[in-house]
């Protein structure tokens with residue numbers, strides 16, 4: 001996933017207004033490349049990589065190889081069984097499209113619960129244009145998720161902002177990152 005996600009991770013590290021934040025948690029962090037790119041570009045931040053316990057060794061090795069162990073730590077957990085760690089910013093890269101609609105809504109609600117007032121949820125992946133007409137890759141990615149997973153599918157920016165508003169977020173915006181990837185930012 002680090003190879004697939006690197007370009008978007010570097011864009012998020014640059015484009016998001018990190019100067020206003022102190023802490024973040026990357027939910028479903030895998031090796032932790034998003035956390036690493038954010039921490040390399042923004043030396044004032046501290047972050048958590050949240051994932052299943054099996055992932056801890058690869059995260060810790062990767063973070064250590066970048067000299068970031070003092071600012072990035074791993075927190076093991078299962079987002080079906082527990083709340084998310086609290087932070088100023090919650091990130092989810094290539095997470096929501098793995099799951100069915102009720103799980104997508106559950107994860108967005110848990111992100112809302114983990115944030116302070118004014119905190120931000122950043123969701124990113126190959127988000128489909130609202131007319132579902134402009135980018136074949138994004139539609140094929142959704143077909144891929146429908147075939148590969150029991151309930152996963154990709155979604156439009158309008159879908160995502162609608163679920164975020166239902167969870168209680170006050171404002172949302174979408175920004176293109178690189179290639180097929182965009183991020184949707186929701187402010188609590």
Ligand SMILES: C[S@@+](CC[C@H](N)C(=O)[O-])C[C@H]1O[C@@H](n2cnc3c(N)ncnc32)[C@H](O)[C@@H]1O
Pocket residue numbers: 001002005027028029030031050051052055077078079080092093094095098
């Ligand atoms: C498709 S990968 C995304 C990795 C990374 N965020 C990226 O964009 O490159 C999904 C991640 O979600 C994690 N994951 C799956 N189920 C989980 C659960 N129940 N609780 C926490 N993490 C989970 C997986 O271990 C994996 O690292």
